[in-house]
Amino acid sequence: MIQFSSVRKEYRTGTVAVEDFSMTAPTGSITVLVGSSGCGKTTLMRMVNRMVDPTAGEVFIDGTSVAERDPVELRRSIGYVMQSGGLLPHKTVAENIQTVAKLRGVPRVRRDARTFELMDTVGLESGLARRYPSELSGGQQQRVGVARALAVDPNILLMDEPFGAVDPLVRRDLQQELLELQRTLAKTVLFVTHDIDEAFLLGDYVAILEVGARVVQHGTPADILATPANDFVEAFIGADRGARALRIVEHSGHKIVVDGSHRVAGRLSED
Numbered sequence: 001m002i003q004f005s006s007v008r009k010e011y012r013t014g015t016v017a018v019e020d021f022s023m024t025a026p027t028g029s030i031t032v033l034v035g036s037s038g039c040g041k042t043t044l045m046r047m048v049n050r051m052v053d054p055t056a057g058e059v060f061i062d063g064t065s066v067a068e069r070d071p072v073e074l075r076r077s078i079g080y081v082m083q084s085g086g087l088l089p090h091k092t093v094a095e096n097i098q099t100v101a102k103l104r105g106v107p108r109v110r111r112d113a114r115t116f117e118l119m120d121t122v123g124l125e126s127g128l129a130r131r132y133p134s135e136l137s138g139g140q141q142q143r144v145g146v147a148r149a150l151a152v153d154p155n156i157l158l159m160d161e162p163f164g165a166v167d168p169l170v171r172r173d174l175q176q177e178l179l180e181l182q183r184t185l186a187k188t189v190l191f192v193t194h195d196i197d198e199a200f201l202l203g204d205y206v207a208i209l210e211v212g213a214r215v216v217q218h219g220t221p222a223d224i225l226a227t228p229a230n231d232f233v234e235a236f237i238g239a240d241r242g243a244r245a246l247r248i249v250e251h252s253g254h255k256i257v258v259d260g261s262h263r264v265a266g267r268l269s270e271d
Contacts, residue, residue: 001024001025001026001027001060001061001062001063001188002024002025002031002048002059002060002061002156002188002190003023003024003025003059003060003061004021004022004023004024004044004047004057004059005022005057005058005059005060006020006021006022006056006057006058007020007021007022007044007047007054007056007057007058007059008020008021008054008055008056008057009040009043009047009052009054009055010055016212017040017043017212017213018040018043018044018054018212018213019212019213019214020057021040021044021057021213021214021215022057023207023215023218025188025189025190025205026188026204026205027062027155027188028186028187028188029188029189029204029205030182030189030191030202030203030204030205031189031190031191031203031204031205031206031207032191032192032193032198032199032202032203032205032206032207033045033190033191033192033193033207033209034192034193034194034195034196034198034199034206034207034208034209035194035208035209035210035213036194037194038211039209039210039211039212039213040209040211040212040213041192041209041213042160042161042192043213044213045158045160045190045192047059047066048061048066048078048156048158048190049066049071049074049075049078049080049158050066050067050069050071050074050075051075053067061156062155076100076103076104076152077152077154077155077156078154078156078157078158079148079149079150079152079154079156079157079158079187080149080157080158080159080160081142081145081146081148081149081157081158081159081160081162082145082160082161082162083160083161083162083163083164083165084165085133085141085142085144085145085165086145087133087141087144087145087148088133089132089133089134090132091132092129092130092131092132093119093124093128093129093130093131093132093133093136093144094112094115094129094130096133096144096148097115097118097119097144097147097148097151098111098112098114098115098148098151099148099151100148100151100152101114101151101152104152106152111151114151115129115147115151116129118147118150118151119147121147121150121181122143122144122146122147122150122177122181123143123177124140124143124144124147128140137170138165138166138167138170139166139170139173139174142162142163142165142166142174143174143177145162146162146178146181150185154187155187155188156187156188156189156190157187157188157189157190158189158190159178159189159190159191159192160192161192161193161194162174162191163175163198164193164194164195171198175198175201175202178202179201179202191203196208196236196237196238199221200221200224200225200237203220203221204220205218205219205220206218206219206220206221206224208224208233208236210232216229216230216232216233216236217229217230217233224237225237
């Protein structure tokens with residue numbers, strides 16, 4: 001579980017990136033922070049692994065304040081996937097995947113076995129292991145990034161607009177693959193995006209943010225779509241334009257919310 005307790009981030013210039021943010025991302029769920037550029041969502045994510053320390057307030061992981069954790073050890077215990085992939089260009093696919101495991105002293109034999117296991121998990125052919133990032137497509141690079149994040153089997157995954165730099169078809173495939181992975185692995189995922197459709201598709205819970213990381217509405221996709229909190233939310237999700245008409249359908253044993261254009265708009269909890 002990730003818990004934000006009245007966190008604030010104010011820079012020396014006087015710019016306030018986060019005003020007063022409190023929220024809990026439940027264990028084993030995908031929680032999505034969605035909002036326009038500059039609303040503070042990435043700043044919030046980086047507070048979790050102490051790439052950014054809050055000016056006030058605290059962030060907790062499973063009840064322990066991250067301020068009590070060594071930043072390096074903390075970052076190595078959390079999976080992190082970013083938009084550009086963040087791969088080391090001078091290292092092969094296998095070497096990139098093994099980066100954190102090597103830093104943590106995992107023996108070479110175990111690292112190699114884990115690498116090929118993860119490549120299979122994220123849909124990468126084993127023959128790509130010796131290639132370099134420049135020899136991969138955008139989608140393949142993102143899969144390597146996900147595999148690297150999973151290499152030491154972390155409980156938490158931070159995903160900062162991980163599919164934003166790939167074309168729409170590849171993005172759709174990666175989104176579905178993430179959902180399949182989550183059904184198997186049940187990680188605690190904090191996901192950042194500016195795309196409300198992506199938020200509704202992936203999120204068990206969604207927080208819609210305004211500038212300063214002010215929470216306009218927080219809940220399940222179905223709840224937000226059914227009862228937008230105000231005019232801002234209606235405009236953000238397209239409800240004010242009649243763009244979404246909800247209906248609940250059964251698919252593969254799961255209840256899902258489908259909008260008026262027949263796209264999957266969200267999933268309902270089993271309750």
